[in-house]
Amino acid sequence: MMTKADGEKVVIGNDHAITGITQTDGSTRYESLEGAQQTTLMFPPGLSIEDMIRETIGAMQSHMESGAKPAWIEAENEELLDALMTFYEMTDDPDEIKEESDG
Amino acid sequence: MARTSAGADWQATVLGTTTAPSGTLGTGYMAPANYIALSNDTASPNSSDTTLPGELTGTSTPSTSTLVRKQATFAHTTGTSTYTLTTTFTSDVTVTVAKIGVFNAASSGVLFAETLLNTPITLHSGDTIQIQETINI
Numbered sequence: 001m002m003t004k005a006d007g008e009k010v011v012i013g014n015d016h017a018i019t020g021i022t023q024t025d026g027s028t029r030y031e032s033l034e035g036a037q038q039t040t041l042m043f044p045p046g047l048s049i050e051d052m053i054r055e056t057i058g059a060m061q062s063h064m065e066s067g068a069k070p071a072w073i074e075a076e077n078e079e080l081l082d083a084l085m086t087f088y089e090m091t092d093d094p095d096e097i098k099e100e101s102d103g
Numbered sequence: 104m105a106r107t108s109a110g111a112d113w114q115a116t117v118l119g120t121t122t123a124p125s126g127t128l129g130t131g132y133m134a135p136a137n138y139i140a141l142s143n144d145t146a147s148p149n150s151s152d153t154t155l156p157g158e159l160t161g162t163s164t165p166s167t168s169t170l171v172r173k174q175a176t177f178a179h180t181t182g183t184s185t186y187t188l189t190t191t192f193t194s195d196v197t198v199t200v201a202k203i204g205v206f207n208a209a210s211s212g213v214l215f216a217e218t219l220l221n222t223p224i225t226l227h228s229g230d231t232i233q234i235q236e237t238i239n240i
Contacts, residue, residue, distance in 0.1 A: 054233070
């Protein structure tokens with residue numbers, strides 16, 4: 001287990017946002033949202049970095065279309081930020097970001 | 104009356120966040136409901152419940168120390184009328200989980216919602232399960 005952190009948060013730029021609507025039979029139907037959204041995750045105190053990574057990835061499955069990646073990620077915890085950037089195969093090089101968006 | 108997007112964001116945050124983005128979180132009865140409890144009870148949820156039938160605790164059957172009520176990660180996307188609570192448990196017993204409860208405290212507190220799983224899940228010692236509740240507001 002790596003370092004612990006209390007009450008941390010992650011904000012994710014989400015251009016492929018979805019929202020879950022609970023149905024009367026208890027299932028959840030997902031709808032896509034238009035435009036650039038933000039998803040904010042607030043962690044309870046005492047989670048390890050591994051826990052925060054796992055719960056961010058798990059939670060985002062209900063907030064972002066499958067296969068999509070965040071537009072950006074903001075986190076005060078550098079270790080968490082690096083791990084999420086790696087998981088989503090994102091770069092923090094502005095030139096590469098531009099090249100990707102240029103197709 | 105039409106609720107605004109800002110109103111939905113505020114409502115989700117007040118109901119479920121673990122950390123106040125500004126100001127102070129509600130406490131006691133007014134605390135956000137972001138604790139997830141597991142139960143082996145298979146009966147349909149009852150709106151008159153104030154406790155979670157069959158909640159797994161240190162004194163339940165089976166007793167457990169790792170499947171007890173736990174504060175979850177809150178997630179909300181701007182302008183939506185939903186938020187999620189996500190947490191992960193690693194089992195220390197063999198038990199069948201059939202129902203999920205959402206509370207606003209680590210013990211006792213208000214039972215905010217119950218969900219009966221479509222299919223109960225049997226956990227063995229060492230198994231890990233991630234629970235996610237989607238709450239519509």
